[in-house]
Amino acid sequence: MAARPFASSQDTAPTEQTLEVLADGVYALTAQGDPNVGAVEGEEFVVCIEALATPVAxxxxxxxxxxxTDKPVRYLVLSHYHAVRVLGASAFDADVVVAHENTRALVAERGAQDWASEFARMPRLADGAASVPGLTWPTLTFSDRLVIDLGGDRGDLVLQYHGRGHTEGDITAWLPRHRILFAGDLVEAQAALYTGDAFHREWATTTLDRVAALGAEQLVGGRGEVSRGRSAVDAAIATTRGFLEILLREVDAVQRRGGTLREAFDAAHAALVDDFGSWPIFEHCLPFDVSRAWDELAGVERPVIWTAERDQEVWAQLQGRA
Known part of the structure; x- marks a missing residue:
């Protein structure tokens, strides 16, 4: 049978972007399964959330x-370190670039490799790749919680670390006044989960428990549509948790009986495809998801660094044939 094209290398069709006003001065830009971004107006400034892959984008x-709004961007908040989320940072001319302390460490450890990896996996997102001036470095980091006073009667924007999940350094941005949560890739709404750098067991349990406990009434996930209303928010969190639980269950079962990584991929694919297979980038993500789940269950505590070469090797092993 024919091999699948590598990752999203053949996905070149433009997507339709939608700017949604979630509340007065609160914005989200969604794009049919591409990375979501957002912005929150303060009294005298703007906080932007995520930076996209390039300054051009x-x-x-x-x-x-x-x-x-024409207010200046004072803060640029990065939910985690992945290249398609951060390498467009220079376009914002922000006074402060905020991320978790683990995210800064991950940029130092594997940012260059991730840049090469993600641009090869998703070339359509690398619009104007030559405009990227270099790695994006946070200028302000924190460990647990950071509160930005938005000024006037606009309330606070609360940046918070809930534990390891999609990466070691994911944070959320929470507007208590509006009960709006920018969840980054800790939650996806009708878009496939990428877990190649994840801590699946912690993510599926304590981390998502803490995200759910906020009680958001609108949620902007890493990809997919905005979840509006408490039931939709709860459903997005539950579906994210369900994907992780099924992935872990299937990979663990194959590993326990002495099977192979390819058998684990086939089992996970069969268990997930009916409910999740129509979601954007499902086939793209799953080989990397299964590889990391396999390592984690085998006792590899921290994710192995993804390089462009390792990407191709894993893809050929697991998605080399349809």
């Missing part, structure tokens, strides 16, 4: 945002 988002 980020500038297009900022042009849309400028139709609603």
């Amino acid at each position: 980020a500038a297009k988002w900022l042009a849309r945002l400028r139709e609603h």
Whole structure:
């Protein structure tokens, strides 16, 4: 049978972006399964959430945002270190770039490799790749919680670490006044989970428990549509948890009986495809998800660094044939 094209290398069709106003001065830009971004207006400044993959892509988002506000960007918040989320940072000219302390360490440890890996996996997102001036470094980091006073009567934006999940350094951005949560890739709504750098067991339990405990009434996940209403938010969190639980269950069962990584991939694919197979980038993500789950269950505590070469090796082993 024919091999599947590598990751999203053949996904070149443009996606339709939608700018949604979630509340007065609270914005989300979604794009049919591409990475979501957001912004929150303070009294005198803007906080932008996520940076997209390149300054060229980020500038297009900022042009849309400028139709609603001309306030300067004081803070740029990065939910985690992945290249398609952070390498557009220079376009924002932000005074402060905020991330978790683990995210800064991950940029130092594996940021360059991740850049090469993600741009090869998803070339369509690397719009104007030559405009990236280098790795994005946070200028302000924290360990547990950081509160940004938005000024006037706009309340606070609470940045919080809930534990390891999609990566070692994921944070959320929470607006208690509006009960709106920017969850990063800790929660996805009708979009496939990428777990190649994850801590599946912690993510599926304590980390998502803490995210759910916030009681958000609107949630912007890493990809997919905005979840509006408490039932939709709860469903997005439950579905994210369900994906992780099924993945762990199937990989663990194959590993315990002495099977192979390829058998674990086939088992996970069969168990997930009916409910999740139509979601954006499901086939793209699953080989990397299964590989990391296999390592984690085998006792590899921290994710092995993904390089462009390792990406190709794992893809050929697990998705080399349809």
